[in-house]
Amino acid sequence: MHNVSKESLQYFYLSNNFLSGLEDSPTIIPWQNLDEFNLNNNMMHGSLPIPPQSLRFYFVSNNSFTGRISPFICNMSSLEVLDLSYNNLSGMIHPCIGNLSQSLSMLQLQSNNFSNTIPKTWANGCSLKMIDLSQNQLHGHLPRSLANCIELEYLHVSRNQINDTDPFWLGTLQYLKILDLHSNGFHGAIKSLETNYTFSNLCINDLYHNHLSGNLSAGYFTQWDAMKSVGAKNLQYMGDWVYYSIIITIKGVELEYKKIQDGLRVIDFSCNRFEGDIPEILGNLEGLHALNLSNNAFTGHIPSSFANLTQLESLDLSQNKLSGEIPPELVQLNFLSNFTVSHNCLTGPIPQGHQFGTFPNTSFEDNRGLCGKPLSKICGDSDISTPPPSAFGENQGPKLFFEFGWKVVVMGYGCGFVFGVVIGHIVTTRTQDWLIKTFGKKQHQTRISRVNRGVNRRK
Template identity: 50%
Template sequence: MGSILYLFILMRFLALLSSFHLIVTNSSSSVQQPLCHDNESSALLQFKQSFLIDEYASEDSYAYPKVATWKSHGEGSDCCSWDGVECDRETGHVIGLHLASSCLYGSINSSSTLFSLVHLRRLDLSDNDFNYSEIPHGVSQLSRLRILYLAGTSYSGELPASMGKLSSLSELDISSCNFTGLVPSSLGHLTQLSYLDLSYNFFSGPIPSFLANLTTLTYLSLTSNNFSAGTLAWLGEQTKLTILYLDQINLNEGPIPMELHMLSNLKNLTDLQLSYNRISLLSYTSTNATLPKFKLLGLASCNLTEFPDFLQNQQELEVLILSTNKIHGPIPKWMWNISKETLEALFLSNNFLSGFSQVPDVLPWSRMSILELSSNMLQGSLPVPPSSTVEYSVSRNRLAGEIPSLICNLTSLSLLDLSGNNLSGSIPQCFTKLSSSLSILNLRRNNLNGPIPQTCTNTSNLRMIDLSENQLQGQIPKSLASCMMLEELVLGNNLINDIFPFWLGSLPRLQVLILRFNRFHGAIGSPKTNFEFSKLRIIDLSYNGFTGNLPSEYLKNWDAMRIVDAENLTYIQVDEEFEVPQYSWEEPYPFSTTMTNKGMTREYELIPDILIAIDLSSNRFHGEIPESIGNPNGLRWLNLSNNALIGAIPTSLANLTLLEALDLSQNKLSREIPQQLVQLTFLAFFNVSHNHLTGPIPQGKQFATFSRASFDGNPGLCGSPLSRACGSSEQSPPTPSSSKQGSTSEFDWKFVLMGCGSGLVIGVSIGYCLTSWKHEWFVKTFGKQHTKWTRKERRGHRG
């Protein structure tokens, strides 16, 4: 009986389970998302066909071609399943296209099938390349759009007034699009906007007055434009604003006054950027105004002469930017008390700060990540930031004393720049503890002595080490061979006594090696493999005691010194990425060095990435110049002066078609100057003085620009510009013709050389023009799109 009852219950349970499965199946079928509409699928495929897929069309390192998987037949042909396509779950209409960073190259015209997708609510085409085309007026057909992101799409021209017809827009981002002209007043009709980003364009005219109509804005950025004038009175109406960026708007008709009380209505404002423009902040010392509680406050280059008193009431700051002002005197004691629990980044560089009032042993901000104090007049001992610090720069000050060992507790440190001070004593041995996190170490131009510590381990992240212009002694530590990420090593102007560090040749990324003005000695020798110093572009061994022959085998293997792509002028630098909990940004840290060019020692704070240079001057090298000297044919500078080299000048030097400066003076070279050197049409500096050369000086082209000083001290030379005639004729033998005049990589540098004099035809010797550029100016001008602060929360695709 029990078995029958059990069987009956089991059968009833299975029947109920089957019924439940049927109900669930029917229910699922009833809500299944409909397929994409054929006409919209066709429109998308035609839109795809109007573009090329180009990996260089997007800058995001995670970019990929989302449209590549779109297809018209077979499995996966339903456009609602396509990557980047969003459909309405009830109607099947395409309501969203999310194609940011999709490697699209081409343009969109008014007949584009994109504009037939009239149900679109969200359109994100940012970080693609639309080839400097203009936004078509057809965009107004997408009347249901709520979100439109076009940032970084390489548009051009003016923003069409028809954009004002998109009355449903709540978010509009057209930053970094190269737009010019006036911002159309029709944007004032977009009264539902909560997010508006016009930054990094070339908009001109007055600051748009229609902003007063956009009272629902929570985010507004006008950063980096060319507005000429205007008023900020409309700010009082923006009571919902949380983020306001007005920095770098290049006002050119006089400063716009801004009273603090204008912000008193903006109770929700957390981020305010006014840096680098001609806004004049009035009454900034008043503490009576009821101001918002800022999280980010940017007042760089706002003509401040003292620390604003109202900061004493700001206890929620995360980022404070006061750099490039005229603030003088000591940092007041109360500064150590503001936002103690929240401050993560403090920028005070480029002021006239003289010291610290009652500075604690370790600065008090427990969450500090970035501390910038460079280019002031700070005196006293080196302050130690909190252990959480990631970037610490106090360069170009007057700090003295030893580097405290407490600094080794900063185990998250990525950038440490103490250069240009009066620091003394030895470099702490505990620097090894920083090796895993540290990317940039700059102790240049101090009074440091003693040995170089063992700074690298197998986990080292160091990319740039500059210890030059100190009094460091001993040998280069072998541990540097563990710095597998190292790109620049600058040890010039010290007292290092060692042989050539051939073991650094295994570093796969080393581009710059500067060992000038030390006590290195011995022969350089030959590489053990064909891959040593494979990325080296600049080597300076001048003013040492090296002997033996020139390193002919190395010259054969330095492949990175061959002709490089010179289409775009960039600089050798480390692109540092920084994050604090609410913000992330990139900041380029350019490599710098001191080198001799055109017979003059100069400081180069920016190094163009096309600069390829070899300086082996002022040593005791002997023997002949090897024919392999013509192998690194991307060379711009070659200096072999002040050695004991003999023999002829090799004709292979004519292979160096980009050479701008050649110095072979103060040697024992003989025979004639090769006529083939006339082919060097970029040669601006040439010195073979004080050798034993004979015969006629080549004539024509760049040789017509050289003075007699280039040839003095060679009694056997004749011809112009010397007064000695060659036989019965002043004419030298005919110049060999060249089918490569100007070289295969010829390009127009004239725009770069404005103001640098007429001595050079092309560019790396513009370096002297660059030497006065300060790091902050470089970042502000060339790196501004990479250094803007952005909140890490990505804009949502809200419906």
């Protein structure tokens, strides 16, 4: 095959087979005018084949290639798509990748063993639409030069060891639709965005399992226009040469979307350290399909504005410190199939009707003040195990009366016991004397009478 059509061969497809290797390693691909090279979904091992400079599309995902990325890749000035995902490649991501970004539109390096840092320099005029570096061992900061990739739609760096503050500056990317930073070391407070940082086209924002903290400012969500739109104009999937994909955690279960419908809207801020009130403005994001704020330290009430989220299918507010009642308006959410508020401080009746009739006990557990179906506690039942209000002075009158009443009972019981013992002793003693005098005398007379009768008989 190496000797056939060295100059004329343009497309080489051997994907979806059981091929295990190449004759020479490392292999230099001999076809000088090759446009696309595709070995996806095989069993290839060894080093990556070294492509010619003419190549525009390089696909070798889902194999077992090992080693590092060859520096020869830096000469590929025409490269548009580089997909090395799902292999066993290691070492650092060559810094020249950032310089190739003027021609590259898709970079897929996920699910390898790349270490070190993300290339710091991404060229001005960067044409990348998709960057997926997820599931590696990358650390350090997220390079701010990524803001040069003004056409970027998809940024996925989850499951690495990135240690950085909130990358609010990504809000300048007007085409950014999917931002997935979950399972890293992002920390600190999320800043209230200025007019230049809008995230106006953001459809999916996944910050799950980081160390972000502080209050969520209402200003952060003000210009999230794409999440305010209901439905998609055209039913199509996100992506260009390759469909965008993502894994979303709902109710502790990871759901993989191999294709993302253009209308999908998701926010996952779970497993962080956010606190304070949940912003009412989230109720303006009427296109949301899933909202996960669980495992934080949110306080205050569940916003009644959530009733505006008519497209919502999953709402997880569990493992927080929320108080008050569940807004009865949430019954209007006809598409809600997953609702979880467990492990909070909620009180009052659980709303009834529509989708709320389908949620299990576990959706509401560990809220000692909640009552009504599906819980066994009936609204109106007293619960003496419920702790008293923590606020000083609240319901102080009844509480003091209750405590005073018990003191009186205890004192009365004590006094009554002593008085009863004394009186009982006196009564018992006197009764004993009276019994001896009365019944003892009668018994003595009875004996005398019996003796006299016996004497008379003998006579």
